[in-house]
Amino acid sequence: ETGVTQTPRHLVMGMTNKKSLKCEQHLGHNAMYWYKQSAKKPLELMFVYNFKEQTENNSVPSRFSPECPNSSHLFLHLHTLQPEDSALYLCASSQDQTAYNEQFFGPGTRLTVL
Amino acid sequence: QKEVEQDPGPLSVPEGAIVSLNCTYSNSAFQYFMWYRQYSRKGPELLMYTYSSGNKEDGRFTAQVDKSSKYISLFIRDSQPSDSATYLCAMTTGAGGTSYGKLTFGQGTILTVHP
Numbered sequence: 508e509t510g511v512t513q514t515p516r517h518l519v520m521g522m523t524n525k526k527s528l529k530c531e532q533h534l535g536h537n538a539m540y541w542y543k544q545s546a547k548k549p550l551e552l553m554f555v556y557n558f559k560e561q562t563e564n565n566s567v568p569s570r571f572s573p574e575c576p577n578s579s580h581l582f583l584h585l586h587t588l589q590p591e592d593s594a595l596y597l598c599a600s601s602q603d604q605t606a607y608n609e610q611f612f613g614p615g616t617r618l619t620v621l
Numbered sequence: 622q623k624e625v626e627q628d629p630g631p632l633s634v635p636e637g638a639i640v641s642l643n644c645t646y647s648n649s650a651f652q653y654f655m656w657y658r659q660y661s662r663k664g665p666e667l668l669m670y671t672y673s674s675g676n677k678e679d680g681r682f683t684a685q686v687d688k689s690s691k692y693i694s695l696f697i698r699d700s701q702p703s704d705s706a707t708y709l710c711a712m713t714t715g716a717g718g719t720s721y722g723k724l725t726f727g728q729g730t731i732l733t734v735h736p
Contacts, residue, residue: 511664538722547629550665550709550726555719562719597664604722607653607672607715612664 509533511613513598519619520588528583528616530598537603539581540610541573544595556581557604588620624648627710627727636736640697644710644727647691651712653721654686656695659707659729668708669695700734707731 511532520526532539541553555563556575570592572584581598595615602608627644634640642656653672657665669684671677671693677684683696693712697704710727714720 540722547728549623549625549627549728550711550724552723555722557719557722563723599664601722604719607670607713607721609667609670610722610724612666614662614664 511598511600511611513596513613513616515616516614517617517619519621520585521621522588522590524588525584525586527585528596528598528618530581530583530613532579532581532598532600532611532613534600534611536600536611537578538601538608539575539578540599540601541581541583542597542599542612544597544615550597554583555604562604585618588618590620593618593620622647624725625710625712625727628730629728631731631733633733633735634700636700636702636734638700638734640700640704640732640734642695642697642708642710642730642732644693645691646693646712646725648712648714648725649688649691650714650716651725652715653713654684654693655711655724656682656684657709657711657726659709661706665709702734702736705733 543551554573574582597615598613599610601610656669659665674688681698685694707729709729711724
């Protein structure tokens, strides 16, 4: 595997379900990001981890819970979601956050909440 | 007012045309400016990156930044059907600490280049 991978690619869940999104980067980076991409809206930064420490929580509802066990893996735990949470969830990584570094994106998980 | 404004299009042009994509922004602290390209069912990929004002050219692509007008542009010369994608502008202040990772994106412009 190369670059940034995300699983699953598609997910359909009910509002009472609990599920998790997984992201893995094979680039040796130290910063990882979760973004939400909704139709006709700009990409929204949700969370940032730099060297496994959370450095940004962009006022995301608590029904989204991130986890970063190491610099290569990032999870987004989902519970009690709402239909308006349906979107493409993108993971990205960069060398780190302390200088400008290119962010590399995964292909995303298309989430549908029924 | 949105921090970054980008015309969502869609924009449809014939092959070989010159394409101009633009974004305006309101935060004068933005210093780093990027253009990402996103193909259908893929994540965005960095196309061009510019620091502060000026022009940058890479093959058929030219990025321009005018900080005095808070306006950035991406020009595509001799456009090809393979250029059909969504183009996203993004920017960050790079004001130190961990701010470099906080990108603010435009809405994206959907471009179709037809043969």
